[in-house]
Amino acid sequence: MSAVDQHNPSASHLPDKHGRFGDFGGRFVPETLTRALDELESEYESAKKDPDFQRQLDELLKSFVGRPSPIYHAKRLSEKAGGAQIWFKREDLNHTGAHKINNTLGQALLTIRMGKQRVIAETGAGQHGVATATACAHFGLPCVVYMGAEDVRRQKPNVFSMKLMGAEVCPVTSGSKTLRDAVNEAMRDWMASVENTHYIIGSVIGPHPFPMMVRDFQSVIGREARQQCLDVMQRLPDTVVACVGGGSNAAGMFYPFIEDSEVELVGVEAGGLSSAPGQNASPLTHGMPGVLHGSYSYVLQDEDGQTAPVHSVSAGLDYPGVGPEHSYWKDSGRVRYTECQDGQALEMFDTVARTEGILPALETSHAIAKAMEIAGEMDSHQVVLVCLSGRGDKDAAEIARLKGLEDPT
């Protein structure tokens, strides 16, 4: 199975040559970045057709990341849900503990192909930062990671890991000091450094070709999971659930199932504290189409087009925008998007830890909480597959703080 998109051609006709998924996507960036985006697009197209590139990436995913990641039947959790069987696609078992590495290795290989000598990245929860630092250490590329100062605080263990691997972590103190501001700052760095630097965007957001390329690199998740379901249970799952911040694990999980119309796809956004403006990070649920960070997609904005404040307990979901393909899937009705609030996610973190012996990332806990609800309404012969996008060790300290306990680290 190849690492880059090669499957069902009818599922992969989007985006069009302008980077549009229906109305969504495109390129809304300063002129300075155009040449680099054109170059990236053509390099990616040529890499996709290059068997050597495929082989190199497949080999890395196998020997360095530990792919394929298994699917796992969470039996005690399924019992608790009292309905369908709940299965996890274990992206938390990847090297660096999340799905992010699938994308950063692909883009690091492209960086080298393009002859660029430096890498920058943004990170929210720090998982993408760690995965980028890891890929850069592996290839010997200098790496700068922009991270909101608030996220530096709440995801401390990941900051330390990045530094250990030689990355420079730049805390961003502008705006809300979270993921959105980290993206702004990385974009500004890229504006000045674009001739020798590649910006490894960590989600299916940003200007074309990023949403397409990141989706393709992450589609290894769904391709493996789909085949594993066929191998293990001789059937496809009834429902596939993933959390959606920018939406990379969800895009990678859903994409290979898009043509399987009998499989229900559910994306779970961060419902934060409530549905009131500023209290959640659910653009697909509460937002409108608009332009943010280089593409046209659902976004939380005010009536003047100013990006609205957002909130989520989870740093990786604390983002006002979402990848344009999710907007397309929402409007076309192919994927159902819903939300899960902070409290439910925190509770699920504890539940999964105690019933399954797995610490899921707080981001992932949102997806599991919804999966439990959905499974509860289904029959025991049915299957709900959840993308367990990352491990939750990084969240332990923040959860302890929220519970009023001492920092265990």
Next chain:
Amino acid sequence: MQSFVGQVEGHYRDGVRLSSASFSQTPSFSLIILTHPQSKLPMSAIDDRFSELRAQNRKAFIPFVTAGDPNLEVTARALKLLSASGCAIGEVGIPYSDPIADGPVIQASYTRALDAGTKLHDIFAMVAKTIPELSMPLVSMVSYSIIQRIGAEAYLQQAKAAGFSGAIVPDLLVEEAGSLRSLCRQHDFSLIHLVTPTTPRERMLRIAESSSGFIYFVSVTGITGERNELPSDLLDQVAWLRERTELPICIGFGISTPEHVRRLAPVADGLIVGSAIVRRLSENQDADRALANVEALVREMIDAMMAAC
């Protein structure tokens, strides 16, 4: 429609301005589309201003100010002062929450303006009230995120009614500009595109074709902000484009000293100065002093420009 344009053009010479209400009384947009073929080149007050300047062998000094930093009253005072100091065109930054092309000075300025509660309709109201006292036309620097939210037609209508003559949209590439470009052409509103040092030459020509009013030549690969050095091949790049377009070329980003002005003025039709002005406006709590500092800088730069040409 035509008579409206004529009177707007007139006001810069005569200080008489048609009220914004007259614009909203003009026929519907569908009718305007019928009477304005898309191929027609727009003629805004920006075009008139450059015709005048060229006839007098002069260059345009174009200052940038953020609308609403520290408040719209000071912005209005700054515009009047800049106009009276001999600036040819004023560029008004519409504050945006996520300006990725802007350096720390303008970012912080946008943040202050938004934190102070500056709304788009307040900016338009300020411009409508101030423009009769200005002898320079105004263009807005505005993110496409804002235009998209308001709707391109509504933005154009409101901006033009307020008295703006054009827009610079820093995050709208020529490929995505099609519908806004047609609307601007129908409404004699300048759509000013940017070219940058990373823009391939054949692309520069496409951008020039799509632009109206002038071409904004970005001097550096990077974000806005004051700089000591400007790239050495900038003059050649501008000269190359100069031979291939009739449109005025104005250089911006990084211009912060009279020395920069002396070097660049001979090759350009105009120079744009932003961060150096915005910084002076924000450095002093006392608005009178801040404005006096801005005036001193602008007069020094305009003198340097006159001496160089």
